[in-house]
Amino acid sequence: MAESATEARQGACKDRFRLLARSEERRPVLFCCHEPVWPLSGGSTGGNLAILRELKAAGLEPVAVVPFNGSLLRARRAAGVRLAPFRPFRMHRNATFRAVRYALYSILYFFALLGKVRRMKPALLICRNTVLALPVYAVAKLTQIPTAIVLADLLSFFFWNKRTRPPLWQRAFRSFECHLAGLHDRIFVVTPAMADEIEARVGGGVRSRISVTRDGVQERFLTLSRADFSEAEQIRESICGQAPLAVFYGTLERHHGMQELVQIVSLLLAAAPDFHALLIGGGPCRSILVESPLRAHARVHVYDFMDVETLIRHALAADVGMIPYPAVPSTNMIYSFKFLEYRCLGLPIVAFPLETLRREFSNFQGLRLAADCREFVDAVIRFGRTRKRYLPDTDFCRRFAWRQVAAPIVQEAKSRVERTVHRASAMAS
Numbered sequence: 001m002a003e004s005a006t007e008a009r010q011g012a013c014k015d016r017f018r019l020l021a022r023s024e025e026r027r028p029v030l031f032c033c034h035e036p037v038w039p040l041s042g043g044s045t046g047g048n049l050a051i052l053r054e055l056k057a058a059g060l061e062p063v064a065v066v067p068f069n070g071s072l073l074r075a076r077r078a079a080g081v082r083l084a085p086f087r088p089f090r091m092h093r094n095a096t097f098r099a100v101r102y103a104l105y106s107i108l109y110f111f112a113l114l115g116k117v118r119r120m121k122p123a124l125l126i127c128r129n130t131v132l133a134l135p136v137y138a139v140a141k142l143t144q145i146p147t148a149i150v151l152a153d154l155l156s157f158f159f160w161n162k163r164t165r166p167p168l169w170q171r172a173f174r175s176f177e178c179h180l181a182g183l184h185d186r187i188f189v190v191t192p193a194m195a196d197e198i199e200a201r202v203g204g205g206v207r208s209r210i211s212v213t214r215d216g217v218q219e220r221f222l223t224l225s226r227a228d229f230s231e232a233e234q235i236r237e238s239i240c241g242q243a244p245l246a247v248f249y250g251t252l253e254r255h256h257g258m259q260e261l262v263q264i265v266s267l268l269l270a271a272a273p274d275f276h277a278l279l280i281g282g283g284p285c286r287s288i289l290v291e292s293p294l295r296a297h298a299r300v301h302v303y304d305f306m307d308v309e310t311l312i313r314h315a316l317a318a319d320v321g322m323i324p325y326p327a328v329p330s331t332n333m334i335y336s337f338k339f340l341e342y343r344c345l346g347l348p349i350v351a352f353p354l355e356t357l358r359r360e361f362s363n364f365q366g367l368r369l370a371a372d373c374r375e376f377v378d379a380v381i382r383f384g385r386t387r388k389r390y391l392p393d394t395d396f397c398r399r400f401a402w403r404q405v406a407a408p409i410v411q412e413a414k415s416r417v418e419r420t421v422h423r424a425s426a427m428a429s
Contacts, residue, residue: 027420028061028120029413030084032113032136033128034091034105036068037079046218047152048128050402051409052081058410060417065116067091067105084120086112102131110135117143124148124416126409130155133180148186148412151194152215154178157330158255175201182206186412190215190335191356197333213409215335216402220308221344224316232316239301239317240276244384247318247347249280249311250338255331257324258285260352260373264324265294267377275299275384278318280306315345320383323351324376332356340400346391348383350376366390 037049048066055062064079067087076083088108091101109132117125117139127136127149140147156173174197181187182202187210189195195210236245246268252258265277276299279289286304294300306314315321321342325331332355339357342349348366351357361367368383370376398404 026061027123027417028063028082029055029124029126029417030113030117030120030122031055031062031064031066031126031128032109032132033064033066034102034109034131035066035128036091037064037066037081037083047216047402049079050216050218051126051128051150051406052079054402054406054410055413056081057403058414060410060413062413063120063122065109065113084116106132106135110138113139114142117145123420124413126150126413127184129153130177130180133183137180137183146186146416147184148188148409149181149184150188150213150409151181152190153330153334154194154197157333178202185209186211188213188409188412191333192359193355194333211408213405214400215337215340216405217337217340217344217400218308219402220312221341222397222401224312224344224346229316231313235314236317239278240299243274243276243299244272244320244381244387245276245278245318246320246322246380246384247278247280247315248322248324248338249315251283252281252285252289253283254285255325255328256283257326257352258288260324260326261322262289262292262294263373264322264376264380265300267373268380269294269297269299271377272381272384275381276301278314279303280311280314312345315342315347318347319385319387320380321345321347321349322376322380323349323354325352325354327352327354343390343392343396346389348386348388348390350379350383352376364390 031048031052033048035045035048037045037052052062052064061082063082063084065084065086068083068085086109088105089101091105113135122145125136125140125145125147127133127147129151130149133149136147139145154174154177156170156177178198178201181198187198187206189198189210189212191214192212195207195212198210199207239245248261250256261279265279268275268277278301280303282305289295289302295302303314321338323336323338323342325336335356336351336354339349339351339361343366348368350368350370353369353371357367357369362369366388368379370379
């Protein structure tokens with residue numbers, strides 16, 4: 001009788017472990033980010049959503065612990081993934097006192113994330129960029145959960161032109177941010193330059209944990225080889241008739257070449273009386289553009305942010321794409337979404353010698369890297385009057401599709417979930 005009772009207890013114990021093993025198979029992967037996944041607000045927000053969707057497509061259970069703006073129900077429907085929102089106050093890239101908001105959000109996020117981790121018991125924490133790197137790492141240490149950090153840029157490198165930030169402060173901030181990234185079990189970066197920077201500041205031992213993934217392009221841009229140009233022709237006719245047209249679109253900020261853009265367009269109008277410029281965007285420096293003499297010029301056409309489909313139609317109307325970003329530490333660290341999207345649009349491109357463009361695309365015939373603004377304008381004029389399209393090849397579309405870019409991140413998440421299931425299965429047996 002005693003033996004049968006012991007067998008019954010052992011059987012019940014094994015049943016509990018089997019249930020545990022089955023539950024482990026659905027352990028979520030928490031995606032931690034200070035940016036809303038919907039609505040998209042530029043920058044890396046499109047990448048956030050793409051990574052989440054790739055994780056879900058791989059059969060995993062991603063949960064985004066993020067702020068949100070507007071309707072949470074609409075955000076959940078649009079994102080197509082599970083959201084666990086945390087929004088103590090409004091978070092947006094154009095919000096006032098952004099640095100203060102980021103710091104306070106990071107502190108409060110630690111407590112919110114700790115509670116969610118204890119309830120959900122995730123297999124992996126994915127941290128998107130370094131704003132939340134410290135609270136995510138602290139929660140991981142307390143709960144013994146592995147982490148991965150996915151970097152689209154290094155925030156500290158955007159302070160290169162801040163006169164209120166002395167060089168010593170900038171170097172200290174850059175070192176601090178690189179060490180924050182080095183705390184995590186796996187580090188995913190978009191360029192070799194970022195990997196080199198982290199290794200130089202953290203030490204050689206970190207290199208084995210770094211993977212260079214590149215950056216991805218929205219899927220809509222990758223299908224433009226079959227685009228209907230008829231609407232773009234109508235837009236072109238309404239803007240400039242058959243005159244040459246140069247386009248720039250994006251966030252108007254100082255570190256994104258706002259001053260260079262104004263100078264380039266001014267030189268272009270003076271050097272080529274037939275040229276028109278199409279400028280689409282918003283942001284902190286839009287008022288500078290609107291209040292400049294360019295705004296009133298008959299050959300300068302300024303529009304605010306547009307939805308993706310409208311933006312594509314307007315960009316397809318142009319003859320040449322401009323990337324006025326100066327070759328400085330911040331822009332040398334990243335992939336320019338602008339380059340990837342212009343490339344998908346088939347536009348010839350003029351840019352300054354950004355390191356990533358020099359490393360990977362210097363042999364592309366549709367790209368000119370200009371040393372200064374005058375050389376930049378000369379290249380715009382040559383491309384604009386040639387009116388030749390440079391449609392991307394299949395290899396380009398494959399390399400920069402989010403399925404390819406996110407594959408190492410997805411594999412890391414699957415590996416962590418499988419290890420968790422294996423441990424639970426071992427206990428059950």
